[in-house]
Amino acid sequence: MLRPKAAARPFTRPASQAPARARSVAFDVKPIATGALLALGLAVLATGTLAEQEVIKAHGVSTFGELKYDADFPHFDYVNPEAPKGGEYSSWAFGTFDSLSPYIIKGNAAAGSSLFFDTLLTGNLEEPDAMYGLVAHTLEYPENREWVIFHMRPEAKFSDGSQLTAHDVVFSYDVLLEKGQPRYKSLFKDIIGAEAIDDYTVKFTFKPDGALRELLMTAGGLPIFSKAYYETVDFAESTLEPPIGSGPYLLDKVDPGRSVSYKRRNDYWAKDLPVNVGTLNFDVLKYEYFGDYLSAFEAFKAGAYTYREEYTSKTWATAYDFPALNDGYMIKETLPDGRPTGTQGFWFNMRRDKFQDPRVREALGMAFNFEWSNESLFYGLYGRTDSFWENSPTLQASGMPPAEELAILEPLREYFPEEVFTEEAFTPAVSKSIDLADRRALRRAGKLLDEAGWEVGDDGLRYKDGQQLTLEILNDVPGYDRIINPYVENLKRLGVAAVHNRVDAAEAKEREKNYDYDMVTQRFVMSNTPGDELEQLFGSATVDTVGGYNMAGLNNEGIDKLIDIIANAKSREELDVAVRALDRVLRAMHIWVPQWYKGSHNIAYLDVYGRPYTDTPPPLSIGQTSIWWWDEDKAQRLRDAGAL
Template identity: 45%
Template structure:
């Protein structure tokens, strides 16, 4: 106990308390946040208050008609895209549900109000407040309130896909301050991205789900808030979305020039060859071509020559991410990185590009390909400052060798297979009776590549043949799309071909890809089973990056460590969108850096 004995002491204490009150008031004032129309991850958003529309849309685009699209998959069995059960119909999440904010496609990461009229967040981004528009409505006419926002957050992070728990893990509290105002407080974190990714939260109607089981997938059309509702469907075969005529947000700047078709129909095809022929016959309107062979040889004939079918390559500037053969390191044969590194020497990209892809592709050598986030050469000063504390936990190659995927441009396949055999011997393997076996256990090195696209067999078979020369037996299993999705969710595979997409502003989603906490979570995107404390810490550093320069250096460091972990055999990428469409469609004159988006297109009057 402290006893105050003199008036001098009392005066000193009073002065101290006065100063403390002033300091707390100053801190409180410094943390005050003004309502804003939009926010950027770093710096200021490009579009000012009162902007009329995004630069890459045509605000005068006519409304009407139907856009017909194709999905190559074995159907769907759900209209709930937010849970891990079932296979959701195409378009449900983007057409049925509005979010608090909308990102622009021509900035690294900026968000502007949709359901939220304004956003408040302080300089340190320790919380965010969304002020909702009073006119915001669900499709049954009920108002969207702050209570719906809180309900959506709690529902998705407790009963939704595991992704949401990881994505919003740093939120400590949600407070409904009034029917149009909701506040999210964050824990002990420097996560500057949280206000922006909370804006991506799909808002679900609390009144609709109050007496329904959210975890159940099914084909009852739900109540949404977005520009389309489910109009008609043939279970598993097609689904048509009907434009909401009295859509509450149709006149907002972020919706001008978008969602111009009265109806959008998705038809399902079990085979891409059949889907391509259906497109050329006029059964659907727009196609993104993923096959280099098709692009080079299949788009011919009178309809292409006459211009009835338009074939274009549209340059984009979005990160390509990583497309690769992905090793499941939960499997015993892939736990040694030397084995994974060795197997990469059997993939001959140069041969495949020349003989299968008509020279169209470039080799991928980064998880953040086609962006300034990709690690190149040896680590520079900025990266070294980040990596040096982990030197004793990392391979020396991270610091001394630029990552380069094995190539036959500078060596023969025979040379590469010799290198692979040396790595495999170092990992404890030897050849017995023409089979590569583990010296300690006598177990042969075998694995299976799981596919759902038949045209990928021609890519896997040369890899299989090259590995056979090392005494490694490779199986190839082709399954339907739904079975493939379920097996990937359950990590029930040895090797898959997977695309790991990235954005210009990596953040919380990196946890889902690489963090050890997601290595055993069913449905996570940690396909490889990465379980590395250094990667965990680098992911945290990326999420906490205070500015763009720091983000770039931290992502490059993460990229470098992942590459030297040899979790994948990198494949290829393309800096253009290969699109074909029937000439009754029109598109805006400006294509944003993220590439083609048919939701900005329209039908000729």
């Protein structure tokens, strides 16, 4: 995946030869160390027992089914409730940072900077469709979900000892809408408002025709800021001053652009809540920053940090042969990943006229020879991505559209390519692995460009209406050079004036924020339960949102309608069918050049950790920052050997 941008979330990187930038579209992506997993994947809602006057009151919410845990559960099943506290977890981050404010447009926020803030509800690592009370002990809502009332814990306090109240929740909603990243306007579009009924009761009211299934989760996942603190601090300004929050960690040390660490609060008000038992085990969470992946790996070998997930196939296959590993002081292993693997690919910027014709986009995609790359560069470790929900058999479209998909697609037929209805779900053609310049693939691509009016001129380059067909691939990841350069070679063989422009992380961030690119590599973590958050990736309303996630510039009324159908699905079956229909349409539109995936985690770490599982982690996360712990006996063994 790609490294985190403005929203600071735990590293979830691509199953790739080198990491790209991970983007997540849930507005509060709390690090797993807090017990929350509000990434793109966890947009969930409530069900429960119907109370009087059709009002449901419960300790948590679930999208379609029942909650796994009842109101008096002691802890989540996947944790070790007796896990010791102490020690340090350390990992790495790409690029640089200049801010501890992850919710605003200014600055580049440090990894982990959302650790400062709690939310009303929190998720877990095994239920993609469920959330349980954190700051809120219960919630109530009508069966039609047009509003929700959260009943808050009076014991919740900010790190300065001040009380956390409903007025802080209302302030948080208002300030994100007014001064937060522009995408919050889209995220909150179906919320009428928030009001404090009393000091510990807050109500959110939703538009009756909004995406009501999603809005309980949206409100429950709101990061809560101190109203009093921001009376003297401008929320919209980037800063390295640690904010006042109610979360489990405080700032420990910050070396701007180089490293950041957080220390666990011994006085954290929620440390004994069932949702936190067996979690928040490390005294310190630390992230070291590096400008390239080679230096980050060399630093890992030298002991600069203790945990690494490896995304570079060549490094994994050939470079994990060094003394600490060979002497048994370090562990190397592969663990299964139960999530959809994400949408990693080269994304076209369809805001530009030259990419309006889908034949052009399809042709340019044919020039990427995955099979050659996988054999020559990736040691055969990856499979070709074709779906936006790769690695999810229930959400990934396949074959011809069945009757249940057609029932959704036919009324929207005017908005979509005819191939959606007449051909099997698009899968990239297989190229020859022995020859980068697969002539058969390039001939087919050239024919598509001819049909689109891009003719080869005397100089061997393609022109249309006097304009040259150019393509700049923007890249700030040195490890991608050896992937992009062969792709550029093939594009030039097609007559495309293609260039690979490698820039630093700051320039890449700024250009992507303002959609100043032809093509970028990006991966989004897709949900097991998609909903209204899809608008941020594919919706017309977000096409011009500065700093948003609509990388392709999709502006299609039919896609908007499909997203509405998904967001308002009344059952898991309805949802799955609608998501497969959307996947089918997006693939037929050729909005990206799909790259590759791997449904597992390649990890290495210093042998100082314990964890509550052996071979199979919870389906939604390895949980290294939340449910792992520091094992002092192991650490002492390494100290005795001079390895720590």
